[in-house]
Amino acid sequence: MILEITKYGHPVLREKGKRIDRITPEIRQLAADMIETMYAASGVGLAAQQIGQPLQLTVIDVSQSEQPWGMTPSLPQPVILVNPQLLHPAGEQVGQEGCLSIPEVAADIRRAEKITVRAQDLDGNNITFECTGLLARAAQHEVDHLNGILFVDRMDAATRVSLAGQLKRLQKETLATLGKPSRLRRALAKL
Numbered sequence: 001m002i003l004e005i006t007k008y009g010h011p012v013l014r015e016k017g018k019r020i021d022r023i024t025p026e027i028r029q030l031a032a033d034m035i036e037t038m039y040a041a042s043g044v045g046l047a048a049q050q051i052g053q054p055l056q057l058t059v060i061d062v063s064q065s066e067q068p069w070g071m072t073p074s075l076p077q078p079v080i081l082v083n084p085q086l087l088h089p090a091g092e093q094v095g096q097e098g099c100l101s102i103p104e105v106a107a108d109i110r111r112a113e114k115i116t117v118r119a120q121d122l123d124g125n126n127i128t129f130e131c132t133g134l135l136a137r138a139a140q141h142e143v144d145h146l147n148g149i150l151f152v153d154r155m156d157a158a159t160r161v162s163l164a165g166q167l168k169r170l171q172k173e174t175l176a177t178l179g180k181p182s183r184l185r186r187a188l189a190k191l
């Protein structure tokens, strides 16, 4: 099932994901829906916060991208990462990044060129792989999401200033769609 992607301004995007201690049928279904949602949106990664669930769960698939990437050992994609951790960042890459939760915004972001990912898969097995290029970028972007960090937080100051108006508008639009919380906000503003 294709899920709705939460947009910038939604508070769940700022929540740190809860660790997943048990792979339940619901978690499996969620991962399957996240993969479907990611492909439908032509994304290369999606974090649980982006479908409204603050959990340590993300899916990535860069296999169709023309940008260079590497993975050792090579695992089939999409990769489903439960409770992922990033280790041994090395080198540096600067490249254009976007986010399905922040439409029409792109900026150059500095990331490690190479990083090791350690996580569990949906069978509870530990998986570890080293990745480079776009896959390393995607892993860092998604693990940031799982910690409530967005790529706009990593832009340089000048870029952030130039995008401030656009982000403010998007945040306002998102809050307006949140229904009850936004009505509460309006009520409080009158006091």
Ligand code: ZN
Binding pocket: 098, 099, 100, 101, 141, 145
């Ligand atoms: Zn994102």
